[in-house]
Amino acid sequence: MKTTTIVAATVGVLTVATIGYAMYFDSKRRNDPEFRRKLKKERKRAQKLANDEAKKLSNHSAQTVDEALASIKDDDFPTSMEDREKFCMEQLSAGEALFTQGPQHFGEAAICFYKALKVYPAPAELVMVYQKTIPPEVFTVVMGMLSKDVHSKQEKYYTVFPPKEMNVKVEEKPEGVTAEGQKVVRRGLIATKAFAAGQTIYTEVPVISSLEPSLEGKDFCHYCLKQIATKDSKVPCSKCTRAVFCSEGCKTSAGQEFHDILCAKDADDVDVSEQSLHEYTKETRKLVPEMLAKFLVKMVYEESQNSGAEYNSFDHMERLRYLDVPAGPDEKKEMDLLKVALGSNIPGIDEFITEERYLVMKGRLLYNLYGISTSSDVQREMKILPEKFRSVRDGPITGAGFYKVTSYLMHSCEPNAKLVFSKHDHEVSIVTTREVKAGEELYVGYIKSENLSTEERRLELFTRYRFQCMCPLCETTD
Ligand SMILES: [Zn+2]
Ligand SMILES: [Zn+2]
Ligand SMILES: [Zn+2]
Structure with a gap:
């Protein structure tokens, strides 16, 4: 034939x-x-x-x-x-x-x-x-x-990403060998030019970010996480009491990217099932399930924009490291809530959210999320969140963000860079803490490590991020 x-x-x-x-x-x-x-x-x-x-x-x-x-x-x-x-x-x-x-x-x-x-x-x-x-x-x-x-x-992916103007590139680095003797490589972020101490290498806004649940609807922006000063007017969502914004711009962006679909309408708009995911977030104070919902809605939004970009957010996320998340009753529940929240708006989501895919996506966020601190009140009393995010702060974490480029930064107990939220919103600046040469790998701290012994640091890093820290501090005090 x-x-x-x-x-x-x-x-x-x-x-x-x-x-x-x-x-x-x-x-x-x-x-x-x-x-x-x-x-x-x-x-x-x-x-x-x-x-x-x-x-x-x-x-x-x-x-x-x-x-x-x-x-x-x-x-x-x-x-x-x-x-x-x-x-x-x-x-x-x-x-x-x-x-x-x-x-x-x-x-x-x-x-x-x-x-x-x-x-x-x-x-x-x-x-x-x-x-x-x-x-x-x-x-x-x-x-x-x-x-x-x-x-x-x-x-080609790593030749076009990250964009040149960010002054960094992604490179493979050896990371020991497996028990079977196979070489392990990891990816890290390398400075493409020299920087003096205290200089900003690049700034990045997250693909998605979320507020600490108890701050929702109060004086923090649902989109950029900025604290809204008492003298400034809040822009509320017209449909729910949960989301307030610091500006019309944030309200519009949130609406387009995720909130129009995820907005949990208030009681008189009685579709109770649609409120469940965010009620779950409030109750458990876990950010990841709802961030995944935002991520998926934003992905569909990006597709509809036909921007001509060769790689979409999913392509970016797919290349990142992830934690192995075992399937448990919580995951089952989260998947169901996610499907309900998105079901009527994203056709095919039911089949898309398989258990395997959900666990890997959840593991990717858990591994790569950074804690964000946008509160002007460093003394603000806040309970510790059940999920742990990369952060070296003493002060309260007001939310978390998922960053395409910054996710590639590796940990060191003696880092040469740090995250700074200079605009007091979710935009992050990567700032050097000492002189950095062109071609040098950049490191930040994933955990606050000053008061921990080498053993404690290594244990915590291994438990949370599954790697043996081989930074100079850990190697010399071994
Ligand atoms: Zn805002
Ligand atoms: Zn709303
Ligand atoms: Zn270390």
Whole structure:
């Protein structure tokens, strides 16, 4: 059977089986996280096959792969959904016509098949079809192209992130060996230029932040966490008593990014189920479950903005370290509450929040969140939160934030940088505590360590962050 025939037949089957053109080309479904995740899983499967196949490449074919990839530009691909479907079928027919003309056309045929694959909604399925229908020499080249392309996107991530103007880059560093003797690497943040002591390296606003629950609705901004001075007027949410803002700007941003969906309306708007997640937050004083809800809503918002950014918040989060969170009754409850809170607004969220995914996302936030201190009253009496966040402060923590770049800062008991909230809101500045040379790794403290013995420090760091501190202080006092 010809490739086009099989693909046409497969499309029919897939449409019924929920993944296929019909849904892919429906722009509303493209914002559905579950649908997107399914695509991702498919791509991973195809990727594995591509990697295995790429290993078979001879020198000659490897050269063909490089040349073929070099001949393809991003603007070769149509953007509209209808055009992509048509384009896919055209490339498949052209590919078939070419390879039947003999081996001298295999390179060109591979380019056509590769282009079709790039726009096909379920690449793994198409790869299986290719495997059965196109000559092995062509197949290997197509898979080599796919493998190389995906790797370069992976590698490219840390060349475009963090943005150059932040004066830092992410680099891999050795971190000992496992019991089996395998090398362990971690990622750290490196200064790209020299700084004197006390200089600001960069500032960053969090992807999401949350207030300590007892401060909600009082004199702290629900969006930027700033304390609202008595003389300044508060901007309340028009629907709930829970959220007040320091400005119209914060109210608008919060509304767009998460609050319009997560706003727990007051009693007369009686959908009691929607209030549960935030009641749970208030009751348990745990910030993470609701921060995950905010994160997911914001992700959908970012997608709807079509900013053209190559990597979304999920891509950023996915690369970060996480804690292993065991599944317990709390997690089960949190997942249910999250689904209820988002259910009617984010289609597909039910399937998206699997136990495995929830635990990993929760573990990522627990590992990477920083405590934020925005209170002007350092004596403010506040109970300790049940979740622990990275912080070296004595004063009360008024909230927590999840930062894309700052998450990469490693801990040292003798850090060369610190977090400063100079605007008294959730924007963080990374400030050097001593001179830092270009190329030097930056460290902050994850825990307040001054009054702890080396043993206590190491134990706490290991319990909370699963690493053996190898900072100069820990190494010399061993
Ligand atoms: Zn604000
Ligand atoms: Zn509200
Ligand atoms: Zn240490």
